[in-house]
Amino acid sequence: MSDRKIRLSVLDQSPIRKGSNAVEALQESIQLAQLADRLGFTRYWLSEHHNTRALAGAAPEILIARLAAATKYIRLGSGGVMLPNHSTLKVAENFRLLEALYPNRIDLGIGRAPGGDRLTAHILNPSNSFEPREFVQQIHDLEGYLTDSNALGTVHEKVKAIPQIDTFPGLWMLTSSGESGLLAARQGWALSFAHFIYPVGGPQAVRTYRDRFQPSVFLPQPEANVGIFVFCADTQEKADELQAMMDYRLLSLEKGKFDVYPTWEEVRDYEYTDMEWQRVMANRGRMISGTPKNVKIKLQKLADDYQVDEIVIATMADKVEDRFRSYELLAEQFQLEPRDTK
Numbered sequence: 001m002s003d004r005k006i007r008l009s010v011l012d013q014s015p016i017r018k019g020s021n022a023v024e025a026l027q028e029s030i031q032l033a034q035l036a037d038r039l040g041f042t043r044y045w046l047s048e049h050h051n052t053r054a055l056a057g058a059a060p061e062i063l064i065a066r067l068a069a070a071t072k073y074i075r076l077g078s079g080g081v082m083l084p085n086h087s088t089l090k091v092a093e094n095f096r097l098l099e100a101l102y103p104n105r106i107d108l109g110i111g112r113a114p115g116g117d118r119l120t121a122h123i124l125n126p127s128n129s130f131e132p133r134e135f136v137q138q139i140h141d142l143e144g145y146l147t148d149s150n151a152l153g154t155v156h157e158k159v160k161a162i163p164q165i166d167t168f169p170g171l172w173m174l175t176s177s178g179e180s181g182l183l184a185a186r187q188g189w190a191l192s193f194a195h196f197i198y199p200v201g202g203p204q205a206v207r208t209y210r211d212r213f214q215p216s217v218f219l220p221q222p223e224a225n226v227g228i229f230v231f232c233a234d235t236q237e238k239a240d241e242l243q244a245m246m247d248y249r250l251l252s253l254e255k256g257k258f259d260v261y262p263t264w265e266e267v268r269d270y271e272y273t274d275m276e277w278q279r280v281m282a283n284r285g286r287m288i289s290g291t292p293k294n295v296k297i298k299l300q301k302l303a304d305d306y307q308v309d310e311i312v313i314a315t316m317a318d319k320v321e322d323r324f325r326s327y328e329l330l331a332e333q334f335q336l337e338p339r340d341t342k
Contacts, residue, residue, distance in 0.1 A: 004300075004303060004304070004309050005309060006299065006300065006303050006309055006310065006311060006334060007042040007309060007310040007311075008041050008042065008310070008311055008313060008330060008331070008334055008336060009041055009042045009043035009044065009045065009225065009310060009311070009312040009313065010032065010033075010036045010041055010043065010044045010045065010312070010313060010314075010327065011045045011047065011079050011196075011227055011312050011313065011314040012029050012032060012033070012044065012045070012046055012047070012057070012314070013046075013047040013049065013055050013057055013314065013316075014026055014028075014029045014046070014047075014055055014056040014057035014063070015054065015055055015056075015260075015261050015316045016053065016054055016055065016056055016260045016261065017260060017261045017317075017318055017319075017320070018260050018261060018262060018263050018266075018318065019263075020260070022056040025055075025056040026056050026063070028320050028323075029046070029056075029057070029063065029067065030066065030067060030070050031320075031324075032044075032323070032324060032327070033067040033070060033071050033074065033076075034070055034071055034341065035324055035327065035328070036074055036327060037071040037072060037073055037074040037339060037341050038338060038339055038341050039327065039328065039331035039336055039338060039339075040331060040336030040337045040338050040339055041074060041327070041331070041336065042074070042075060042310060043074065043075040043076075043077055043107060043312070044067060044071075044074050044075070044076055044077070045060075045076075045077045045078065045079025045080070045107065045109060045312060046060035046063050046064060046067075046076075046077070046078060046079060047060065047078075047079055047080070048060050048078065048080065048081055048082050048085070048111075050085075050120045050121075050124065051117055051120040051258075052258040053258060053259065053260055054258050054259055054260050054261065060077075060078040060079070060080070060081060061078065061081070061091075061094040061095065061098065064076045064077065064078065064098055064106070065098060065101070068098070068101070068102045068105060068106070071341065072339070072341045073105075073339050073341070074105075075105050075106070075107055075170070076098075076102070076105060076106060076107070077106060077107025077108065077109055077169070077170065077172070078095075078107065078108060078109045078110075079109045079172075079174065079192070079227070079312070080108075080109030080110050080111040080172065080174040080192075081108065081109065081110055081111070082111050082112070082113055082121075083110050083111070083112065083135065083138050083139070083142070084112060084121065084125060084128045084130070084134070084135060084138065085121060085124040085125050085128070086124075086125065088138050088141040088142045088145060089141075089145055089159065089161060091108075091142060092142055092145035092146050092161040093145075093161045093162060093163075095108045095146075095169045096146070096161055096162065096163055096165055096169075097163060098169065099165060099167055099168065099169045100163050100165050103167055104167065106169040106170070107169055107170040107171075107172055108169040108170065108171055108172065109172040109173075109174050109192060110139070110142070110171070110172065110173055110174060111174040111175075112132075112135045112180060118130070132179070136183065139183065139187060143187065145159075145160075145161040146161065146168055146171075147168075147217060148160055148161070148164075168217075168218055170190065170218075171189045171190065171218045171219070172189060172190045172191070172192050173187075173189045173190070173191050173192070174192050174194060175191065175192070175193060175194065175205070176193065176194040176195075176197040176198035176202075177198065177201070177205065178201060178204070178205040178208060181193070181205040181206065181208060181209040182208065182209070182212060184209060185208070185209045185210075185211075185212035185213045185214065185222070186212070186214060187214075187216060187218075188213070188214050188215055188216020188217075188218055188219050189216070189218060189219060190219055190222075190223040190224065190225075191206065191209045191222070191223070191224040191225075192224070192225050192226070192227060192312065193205060193206055193224065193225075193226050193227070193306065194227050195226050195227060195228045195286065195302070195306075196227050196228045196229045196286045196287065196314055197286070199285040199286050200285075202226065202305075202306060203305045203306050203307070206224050206226075206306050206307065206308065207307070209222060209224060210222045210224070210307075224306070224307075224308050224310075225308050225310035225311065225312055226302060226303070226306045226308055226310075226311055226312065227311070227312035227313075227314060228286070228287065228288060228299075228302065228311065228312075228313065228314070229246055229286055229287035229288070229313075229314050229315070229316075230287065230288050230289070230295060230299070230313045230314070230315055230326065230330065231243050231246065231287065231288070231289035231290075231315060231317075231326060232289070232290065232291070232292055232295045232315075232325075232326040232327075232329045232330050232333075233289075233290075233291065233322070233325065233326065233329070234291070234292075234325070234329070235291065236290065236291055238322070239289045239290050239291060239295075240289070241264050241268075242289060242315075242317055242322060242326070243284075243287060243289040244264075244267050244268070245261070245262055245263075245264060245267050245316070245317065245318055246287055246316060247267075247280045247283065247284070248262050248266075248267045248270060249261060249262060249316070250279075250280075250283045250286070251272075251276055251279055251280060251283070254279060261316055261317075261318055262318065263318045264318055288302070292329045292330070292332065292333040293333065295329075295330065295333070296330075296333045296334065299311055313327070313330065315327065
């Protein structure tokens with residue numbers, strides 16, 4: 001195992017706990033961002049989801065602005081904007097505006113998934129063809145608006161994204177497969193691999209991305225990170241509880257049940273069928289859990305496997321204090337440098 005220095009970042013889906021509501025979930029996002037800023041985390045990314053009672057984060061660009069105003073140093077970004085749902089001009093202007101307000105603190109992470117069901121995606125963007133080639137075209141269009149360039153003849157020459165600024169948000173391609181990794185390499189973007197979605201083939205996808213990377217105005221050399229579910233606790237018993245709740249949640253999602261985050265009481269009493277337990281064990285590859293020392297060892301191995309020095313961590317819990325404590329323990333174990341945010 002290498003002794004590489006690992007940076008930690010946060011992926012927040014603004015989960016709604018049982019007995020809570022969306023307003024409280026968004027307030028918890030603000031509090032967690034402030035905590036991550038103080039603890040020394042590198043980035044704080046927000047997701048885009050639609051048509052679900054379980055998550056409150058439908059518009060990352062709006063929440064980014066709120067969290068950037070509530071923090072001082074941590075980078076804020078989308079993890080990510082699901083580009084097929086949107087106008088590329090509007091995305092470019094949203095993130096140019098954010099970059100103008102908070103220079104060198106904004107990341108624009110782009111994904112191809114709908115962030116919800118197909119019907120919702122169609123309502124969000126009736127012209128969405130769900131074709132991969134359309135996504136590639138959107139990437140070219142977005143770059144054209146961000147650079148004020150029409151080199152590929154993809155955007156309207158008379159239309160410029162405002163405000164006009166001299167810097168770019170950090171551009172990240174979010175992927176759980178090798179295909180988007182190749183696109184990121186061709187376009188000269190950074191790459192974030194979602195191990196928490198698909199824990200197979202990620203290290204090879206990142207290696208291929210690095211090998212094929214072409215420098216761009218956005219990024220001179222390849223940059224990659226990996227995202228994973230993590231549940232860190234003071235005791236193994238508590239870590240097992242947190243993991244068990246995610247086991248239940250992931251299985252529920254596979255069944256099409258998009259309910260609020262479960263409680264330990266309902267998970268503890270649930271009896272899995274043999275087939276369900278097979279799915280639980282398969283999904284364990286999407287997460288890491290345990291006490292701080294053991295979690296650190298596992299995360300270091302993950303970083304070595306992917307050859308990255310940054311891990312993006314998503315943590316959910318039925319109690320907000322357990323969720324926050326997990327990040328506190330990680331910051332302490334990895335010796336992140338605390339910041340004075342007063």
